[in-house]
Amino acid sequence: MHAQTFRKDIPKQAQSSPADQKPDVHIILFDSVSHSQFIRSMPKTSHFLKEFYESISFRYLNKIGLNSRPNGHALLMGKSVFPIAESPVSRGYKTDYPNESWCEEYLDEDQFIGYRFQDAGYISMMSEDWAYGVFNWPNCWGFNHKPVDHYMRPFQIRVEGYYDQSPDMASKVYNGTCHEEFHHQMEYLKDFLRVYPDIPKFSITWMSYLAHNDANGLFHSDDYFYNFFKDYKDKVRF
Template sequence: MLKERNLPLNIITKSSERNQRLKLFALYLLLFVGLVLLLLLFVNYSFPTLQNIYGLNNDFEVGAPLKTEGFVTPTSSLPPTTNASKQIWLDFCNLTDLDPWDSSIIKYIKPQKDHLLNCTRKVFEHSKLINGQLFIYSNESMNCQMRCLFSNGDRQIIYGIVNNVINGTKPECDVIEVECRLDGDNNEKEYPHYKYLHAQIYRNVSKLPPSSFPKPPEKYDVHIMILDSVSQTQFIRSLPKTIYMLRERYEAIPFEHLNKVGINSYPNGFAFLMGKMIKDIPVSPFSKGYFGDYKSKHEICKIPLDNEQFIGFRFKDDGYVTMMSEDWKNGVFMWPNCIGFKETPMDHYMKFV
């Protein structure tokens, strides 16, 4: 009679555990392969389906000329990018409302202290422009002079006549330069003791139309405020009081989803204020391609902008009094070495303030 042979318990246990691990590995592998296949199916079918829904699907052949219906007349064909697909996947925008305090970015938000808190002023403003009148406020004995500055296009300044400052003087210009020297300082080559620029919106009353003229129809005042290089979410986080005042007191409307079309302010200023692009956007799986309005940035840099479709011109044509004030002399349409406007484009043009 044969006796039943019993295997050691530890051998049976190890074999069972090994089989379970192999089964789990095979299951995970099948799940991974399945997810990859689903992702490929989603990319191949879902994006074109969404594009068809929104009328944004555009099939193109590699090397074929770009369709230009609705665009400016092209000067050349846009070459497709390397290894371009025959179908465009992402030539549409999913515009969502972004949360400025989203949990995914909260760790990157590091508010800094107010650097102006407990700041001691060392430079004082000795001159003030109050309701169109210029005054000198100083305990020092100084001799002060003033002159008007007038813009002549983007590249030139016309300097007015130099006059001594008498308290209550009414400068007849937008920008006034004040320069003061201590009594006894007659060396004009040395930098003055005090120098300041004041700005106002000067209206020549003598040139205003008589009241007997028919009253023009009422129009809304339009103010466009641009904070360069600041996203809307960063604006909400950094300047909450400012955005509250603009929205609640002035009923300001933010330009949501305004995005850039190029690097730096120059191409984006053209798109926003001229309605034109200075460079092509090439064909790729993420764009059907768009033609720029110029051959290159160098071409538009050499052309004066006085005959362009600048938004300020449209408001002037509609009877508005216009103003443009930038925070530095090299403005959006002339940086770094562009011609810009040959003639002053606005009624009040304060670039050098």
């Protein structure tokens, strides 16, 4: 079982936009990894990004909640799930979602960042390695319709038996295959880069299993991501 990206009909916004003026935007997110931990765990990748991608570190960019859910909403929706208490470093903020509407209503009409890029003429993609995901955990509605042009969520739902259809599928896909969860995501991203060389692209690749439960889980992937950024540098639009 695998996931693939096939080229779709180009959206009208992308057809009518001056594509050569728009850079690609790719969010590759390692869940539960701090800036300092990334530098310690992935020195080759960090160095390559600085030297050849001219990457910039956003120091002191702080989280606003306990776990990935409130921080994911802040990052991808620009909204606060929970109120932020007044403190010496904050004047305090109310929640942007009254009556827990962030969980008990569909998010299709919300200000998801992927929608903004689609409106600007980008082709879009999103993948998460966990079937629940940032917008669905623990039992939230999430999106009623797929929020991007290419959505890897059906793969995760099938693999993890999200609806109790295939409780042993994960072991068949991952065990003894030399492929971790993030490998499938990155292959999906590589496909996405290959099939749209002429269109500005926006993607979110959110990896939870790699380091969420193990602070040492990131080290072994340094060579993989170093090689990815090196091999695909010419396929990313700057």
